[in-house]
Amino acid sequence: MTLFPFVPQEWLEAADSRAELLRYLKEQVPQIFCLKTEHSPQEEEELMQSRLFHPLECFLFGEDPQEGLEKLKQACTSSQLCGRVFKEGETVYSCRDCAIDPTCIMCMDCFQDSVHKSHRYKMHASSGGGFCDCGDEEAWKIGPCCSKHDPGAATAMVTDECLLEPEIYERAEKLFRGLLHYVTELLVWEENSELSAELQPRTKDNAYYCVLYNDEHHSYDHVIYTLQRSVNCNEAEAQTHTALIDKEGRRAVKRGTLRSCQQAKDLIRSNSEHISLQPLRVEILHAAVMAHQTFALRLGSWFQKIIGYSVGFRQAFCQVALESDPDSDQPCLISSLMLHDARMFKGARKIVHELIFSSMLMETEFKRLFAIEFTKHFKQLQKDFINDDHERSISITALSVQIFTVPTLARQLIKEANVIKVIVDTVMELLQEHLDVNNRFFFLGYNSDKFSRIQVIFHDLRYILISKPSIWTDELRTQFIEGFKVFLGLLKCMQGMEEVKRQFGQHIAVEPEWEAGFSLQIQLRHILAMFQDWCSSDDELLLLGFKECHKVLMECNNQPFHREATDYYMCKHILHVRPYKVSQQPVSIHLPISRLLAGLYVTLCRTGAIEHLDNSESFDLTQLAEHPLRCVVLAAQVSAEMWRRNGLSLVSQVYYYQDVKCRDEMYDKDILMLQIAASKMDANHFLMLILLRFELFDYFNGSCSSKDQDELIQWNRLTEEMLYLLIVIVGERYVPGVSQVTKEDVTMREVIHLLCIEPMAHSSLVKGLPENESHETGLEAVITKVATFKKPGVSGHGLYEVRKERLVEFNPFFYHYSRSQHSKAEESQKKRRTQESNDKALRPPVPPAFCPAFSSIVRLLCCDIIIHILRRVLQRAAEDRATHWTEAMIQRALHLIGQALIEEKIQLEDSTVEEVTFDFSLKARKIGSEHGKSVFLLLSKIKSVPSLEAQKDMVKWVLQMFEIVKCLREKSSPTASMSVEATKPEESAQDKEKAERKRKAEAAKLHRQKIMAQMSAMQKNFIESNKMLYDNMPESGTQGEPVIAAESCAMEHMELCVAVGPHRGSTPADREVLTCILCQEEQEVAAQAQAMVLTACVQRSTVLTQCRGKIPTSREDGTGTSYPLFMPPELAVGTHTGSCGHVMHATCWQKYFEAVQNTTRNRLHAELIIDLENGEYLCPLCKSLCNTVVPLIPLEPLMFNYENAEIIGQHLTLPRWIQILSARVKGLKSVTQDNDCNTEGSSVDVDTGLCGESQPDFRSILSYGVQEPRKFSDSIVEMLVVCATTVHRVGLQTAPNELCPRVPLMAWNTCAFTIQAIENILQEEDKPLFGSLQNRQLAGLKAIVQFSATQRLKSSQTVIQRHFTDMLGVLIPVLSRKNTPSLLEVDFFHLLVGLVLSIPSLYQEEAVDLQPSTVSSAYNHLHILHLVTMAHMLQILLTSPDFPAVAGGEETEETRAAAELLTTVSQHTGRQIPDVSGSSVAERVKRGIEPFLRCAALFFNCLTGVHPPEELFSAAVTPQGQMEELCRYLALPSDLFQLFQEHRDPVTPLLQRWCGSPAVTKALNGKMQTVRYPRRRNRLIDLPEDYSALLNQACHFQCPKSTDDERKHPTLCLFCGAMLCSQSSCCLSQLDGEDVGACTAHAATCGAGVGMFLRIRECEIVLMASKTRGSTYPAPYLDDYGETDPHLVRGNPLHLCPERYRKLNQLWQQHCILEEIARSLEVVNVMFAFEWQML
Secondary structure: OOOOOHHHHHHHHOOOHHHHHHHHHHHHHHHHOOOOOOOOHHHHHHHHHHHHHHHHHHHHHOOOHHHHHHHHHHHOOOOOOOOOEOOOOOEEEEEOOOEOOOOOOEEHHHHHOOHHHHOOEEEEEOOOOOEOOOOOHHHEOOOOOOOOOOOOOOOOOHHHHOOOOHHHHHHHHHHHHHHHHHHHHHHOOOOOOOOOHHHOOOOOOOOEEEEEEOOOOOOHHHHHHHHHHHOOOOHHHHHHHHHHHHHHOEEEEEEEOHHHHHHHHHHHHHHHHHHOOOOOOEEEEEHHHHHHHHHHHHHHHHHHHHHHHOHHHHHHHHHHHHOOOOOOOOOOHHHHHHHOHHHOOHHHHHHHHHHHHHOHHHOHHHHHHHHHHHHHOHHHHHHHHHHOOOOHHHOHHHHHHHHHOOHHHHHHHHHHHOHHHHHHHHHHHHHHHHEOOOOOEOOOOOOHHHHHHHHHHHHHHHHHOOOOOOOOOHHHHHHHHHHHHHHHHHHHHHOOOOOEOOOOOOOOOOOOOOHHHHHHHHHHHHHHHHHHHHHHOOHHHHHHHHHHHHHHHHHOOOOOOOOOOEEEEEOOEEEEEOOOOOOOOOEOOOOHHHHHHHHHHHHHHHHOHHHHOOOHHHOOHHHHHHHHHHHHHHHHHHHOOOOHHHOHHHHHHHHHHHOOOOHHHOHHHHHHHHHHHHHHOOHHHHHHHHHHHOOOHHHHHOOOOOOOHHHHHHHHHHHHHHHHHHHHHHHOOOOEOOEOOOHHHHHHHHHHHHHHHOOEOHHHHHHHOOOOOOOOOOHHHHHHHHEEEEOOOOOOOOEEEEOHHHHHHOOOOOOOOOHHHHHHHHHHHHHHHHHOOOOOOOOOOOOOOEOHHHHHHHHHHHOHHHHHHHHHHHHHHHHOOHHHOOHHHHHHHHHHHHHHHHHHHHHHHHOOOOOOOOOHHHHHHHOOHHHOOOHHHHHHHHOOOHHHHHHHHHHHHHHHHHHHHHHHHHOOOOOHHHHHHHHHHHHHHHHHHHHHHHHHHHHHHHHHHHHHHHHHHHHHHHHHHHHHHHHHHHHHOOOOOOOOOHHHHHHHHHHHOOOOOOOOOOEOOOOOEEEOOOOOOEEEOOOOOOOEEEEEEEEEEOOOOOOOOOOOOOOOOOOOOOOOOOOOOOOOOEEEEEOOOOEEEHHHHHHHHHHHHHHHHOOOOHHHHOOHHHOOEEOOOOOOEEOEEEEOOOOOOEOOOHHHHHHHHHHOOHHHHHHHHHHHHHHOHHHHOOOOOOOOHHHHHHHHHHOOOOOOOOOHHHHHOEEOOOOOOHHHHHHHHHHHHHHHHHHHOOOOOOOOOOHHHHHHHHHHHHHHHHHHHHHHOOOOOOOOOOHHHHHHHHHHHHHHHHHHHHOOHHHHHHHHHHHHHHHOHHHOOOOOOOHHHOOHHHHHHHHHHHHHHHHOOOOOOOEEOHHHHHHHHHHHHHHHHHHHHHHHHHOOOOOOOOOOOOOOHHHHHHHHHHHHHHHHHOOOOOOOOHHHHHHHHHHHHHHHHHHHHHHHHHHHOOOOOHHHHOOOOOHHHHHHHHHHHOOOOOOOOHHHHHOHHHHHHHHHHHHOOHHHHHHHOOOOOOOOOOOOOOOOOOOOOEHHHHHHHHHOOOOOOOOOOOOOEEEEEOOOOOEEEEOOHHHOEEEOOEEEOHHHHHHHHHOOOOEEEEEOOOOEEEEEOOOOOEEEEEOOEEOOOOOOOHHHOOOOOOEEOHHHHHHHHHHHHOOOHHHHHHHHHHHOOOOOOOOHHHO
8 A cells, every 4th residue: 555655756757647647547447446246335435535536636736635635725715606506306596686587596505694585585496407606796686695605805806816836736737637538538438439548458358247328218117127037137126227227327237248248238129129119228338448437437526526625726627628629620628528418328417517517617717618618519419419318407408507697608608609699590400390391380290309309499598688788889789680680580480380271161180280389489488578678778779670670571471462452442431452361361370570570669669769760651561460460360260260160279379379378479469560550550441451351341331241140140259359459459558668658557457457357366366477587477566556465264375356446447358358357357347336336337447648659549449430330330239130239249339439438538638629630429429410320329229229238337328428528529517417317317226226225224133133032032941941950850859759949949950060979960861863864864862763873983093192103012912901901191092083973874874885885996096085995984974084883872861869879878988889899809700710819818808907897798789779781772782883893993903803802992992082182172272171062073972982881781791890800900909910000000081981881890690681770870980080080199199200389378278188198108109208388289280180180071971961060161260160160070079189088098008009019119210201290282393484494404304214315305294393205215114014105104103104294395294094095285384475385386485374284283183184185085086096105
């Protein structure tokens, strides 16, 4: 190894250091790479560093690289440019206020530190390959640098001065030249090339590689298949090869002799040819070549590293890369690499592009030189790209955006290399093949892939034109006009292309190709606008441009006339023009030159340059307007359905011609050209020309008539269209240059008209407005002036509504409305006017005045021909011959008359009557009046035509306008008679309407009062009857008692709100009659009746877990006393049963379920929505997802015998009850057979110690009251089994088995867990415990509790007795077994439910079925509840690490008892007695036990049906008050510590045993995790308010399992906050023997299969329910306009919407995720299943 430091020395001394260097590489490189036994990547890396890079760096620095680097760092400052190259999918930001154009972007880190963070910005995912423009002065109007790259005042521009010492610079040049030649030679490699002499190995081994290259023709599967067949590898290897080929562009798939590699190559080619027409690209490379190529790629990365050290190195590199050899015509090195780009593989391209980014593009001067090189080779590079099949993001042509968008560079390139001409020539050359004999484009049978690649070149032209020059030099002007001429040449090939001819007789056979032409037009729309914009910035240029354009237009010969001019006569006017019929001769929709000319003409008018236009009168305007007029007529005829036989292609063309994407440069410009013609021609001649081209001339001349219905309909439709065109020509003045309006005014008018259709969201408005070249619509600047914003609710989006005062600008014939928009807008405006009780006349708005150049257009409104046309139209309506006119025609005619009268009124108001030449009203009254057929008289006639009822208001308004104009002419106020006549009927009508409304309001008020009175009477009645019911209840227990005095009634009522113990209230006898949702028949719910069932969904849940991510496994052998017998206090996973509350007959449900099974099997992808195997179905009514049914079991109406209860109570105290239970349990065979019970002597002593009475025996328990168990009908029993089996199967994820001993346990568990979940939601939402659940939730809960209570009847009683004994063992240690958990290891509410529901099984006798009587049950419940409550209090004390400080109150009974309990417990556990006040202990225990008591209250309420106290129905009661009411309802003392006092004797030994458990000792010593009470309430994680913070997190996310920089999909779990790498092969794992993605695997542990994830880069929520099911859901982030933005398409800044996030939280906590998924899948009909498990 000592050799290496001398190597650089040798190189330095050598005469030809390059040869020395290559000789060294020839020796070393093949020893490191591509050996037969390959090194591990790590070894390879180390060898490369020590043997190759280290010597190179020593040579470069002339000393130890570390020391050299240190010196450099001291001398240099960092670069001002950021230059970070983006990976695919990385989030980038653009500032809409400051970026010069949308391609100027910043990386996340720079953006966060820049001024733009507070501006209007956009964010989107990069397609890869661009770089960060931070620090580039030319990219930003302000704030070009972030705080990190800001050079600051002191160090400003030092970067350029920081040059290297001359000898280092010289060495760097030498080294870079040698190495860059080496890299270029190896990357510009052809298969049969030979290594250069310097690199030829001495002996050539027969070691070759067969290398397979990436292409875009073959799919993954094709390649895998081919490899398996060709190079005998298994599927996994083939997959690895294919993935790497796709990622890096190539891969060696075989190493061997030349012959074996040749065989492999042939096989691969032949196998791949079978599948796809093209074979895969395979090459055979010698091992030495492979080694050198591998090193050449590594050198690329090394160059980047070295260049990054110093500006000097970068400049040296650029110098070498761009120097060309003056002696040879070889291009410079970087050009060689660029020209070979399309033949290089992906990996090599990436390296070269990154090298260009980090060198040439970071230095202004070299960027210019590089740009000139790039432009020089532009045509060749584009041709290569067209023939290449890789995407543009990895093509060298994508670099154009980095060069052409720089304003100074763009101008230089126009001046020095005429880049506009270069680009357009390139396009023309590539489109050459599509030219027809007339030199016009003809795209039949074009290749769409190739064509879309050619279109990309237009982006480059757009980039060049992005920022127009402010100063024009002669040179720039000359070169620009040169480029413009070439561009006109391109347009000339489009002018009149793809002409169409109307089909007669039969339908067109083949739809002609039209999409290519329009995609070309869409690409050009911004370029055309930009050319006009550039021309407008300089008068001389504008005139030159206009003349050029006119000259080219005159040369065009598309669709010429074939007949000579003739004279046409109408109303004494003569028009001399050549005939042309659009319906018979060819016509084209593509007229870019005519339209460009119109645009330039208006620009001339706007800038005033029109004066300098010599002989402007000489332009023949009929000729210029001819083609645009034909195009407008074509659209009219298509609309009149005259071209039906030409198929859909023409309809589509006309649609796009007027659509927002194209209309700017198509339809709008045609209208403009017609306005130009109208302003220059005689008005009568212009109208005659229009009638001629619309083929209505004879019709209006009265020289043709027809009986043919179709022809009449056509004429009517054409007349409508023609009148509409006239309205547009006269009325559409919102074009800068046509009238004095600004761009803002134009946008405002567009927005007003969009909002007149309906209120719209911001995104819909943006879609409806035309974009400029920077994708801006100008909406934000104007929206607040014309609209008000309505914020969205929890769903939906924010809407804009048009401001009232802006409605006067509404024009029903707005020319950008489509047909449907026109009718919608008209409808909604009429509706609005009716609501505001106005007339329905939609008047024409007052337009802005025309500019002088266009002012003569208004003459159209008062010339003879228009009067003639209007008279004709109105006369037909007045004659009322149905087929000769339409309402739409009249509507348009009225609008035109309105426009004319408004114009006349404005003129009369502005100047004296004598000066006004506009005489519409005079002609309208005079012409034809002798026959009673003047426009004015005809209007009065049509007022009474019945079929024109809808236009009546409009006619009325027009007649009023006539009167106003007349008065203005006569300088008088409107005549009295006129005004009275006009207003009188209206007033009276309005008065009538008002009176009518008043009368209706009065009637409604009376009706309301009557109903209220009825309701209040019913309410009183109900209360009365209920009072009776309450009073009677206690009496009916014993007969013959005297009636209780009234005072005691109130007292009784109070007593009755108790659910447990001897004072419990009675269960009211409510008859429940329900209707089946399937057969609609009613039935009472009764024990012996046919079963009624509720739909229900059972699911595993981790909503309440205290240890997220850990799911315990249940013990398979039925003996285990772990879960499900005892629920651990962490509630790690529970079983939740929810119901939508819809009722069916069991039989109806079974039929429905079978039908669902049968039909669903045949539906496509139905398995995605419902899992038939697991018994799922959708509720027939609300489509919720269900997987079982819960039978409805009626409550037994109970009359409680209080006397009896009192007598029993004196005997059955807690100690006695414990003894009786112990005796019973020991007597039960099922238990005694078990040998591990502690039934030896010890327990007997305890028993005798407990109670002095006679020793209880096995049957003592029965003496306190038994009764027969309830009998249920077979169908109810069957449904009990169905439900219990599902709960067991889903909850334990096992096979269905109704005989499993754990079935009853799961029924009790689901009951307890569902109650806990509901209590959790109520607490979370601050709702009262009772009365806040919806009826369906309450019905579901009651059904589940009753089902759990009844389920034991279907299980083996011995099993249940066994379970009861096991559970009781926790409370009464005497009965415990060796694996009974301690007090700290169980959830006491689950235990309470289990004990209460299983204790009746103890009453079972061998011969008879018995169950405890009501009184027995009451005491059982009471004692169980007391014991469990005390145990839970102890659990809370033992798990409390600290006690809240409570402001010292006086000592009460409660605090004393609390302190005493703490002392006792401390003694038992051997702990130091903590110095805590009794009140803080009391406070701690109360807070901890409240959830348990709330759950218990819900449980006993559903179990017994006893009405809870009113206080628990209100949220207004204090927590203290609620606690007291809870205790009273549960028959507990309000001071819970009294329990320990009351039951001191029996509890003292229990306390000792409870505290003595080893687990308690462990927990107290901190060796065991315990749960604190009250438990932590789970919520979804906190999300940041600003979405970019999340994107930032995602940007820095590193996949834990892979190191490559491939695009990742960081996904956030909203339950626990884990960041996962989803949809990526690197993070696949196995779940149940199947490959699943990271999210699915995570959901299995975090949410028991249910997941809620936020996909950060896609900005959407994914809900998951199982491996195969999921759905997307809108993310809770909204932009400023109240809209979500899935996939960040719009890219506006997003902020968290707390309401929506709360809704998501509810969705989770209410266990509705499954339901939501099923609903969304039902709505979206899935054609292709998404593989959710791979997420």
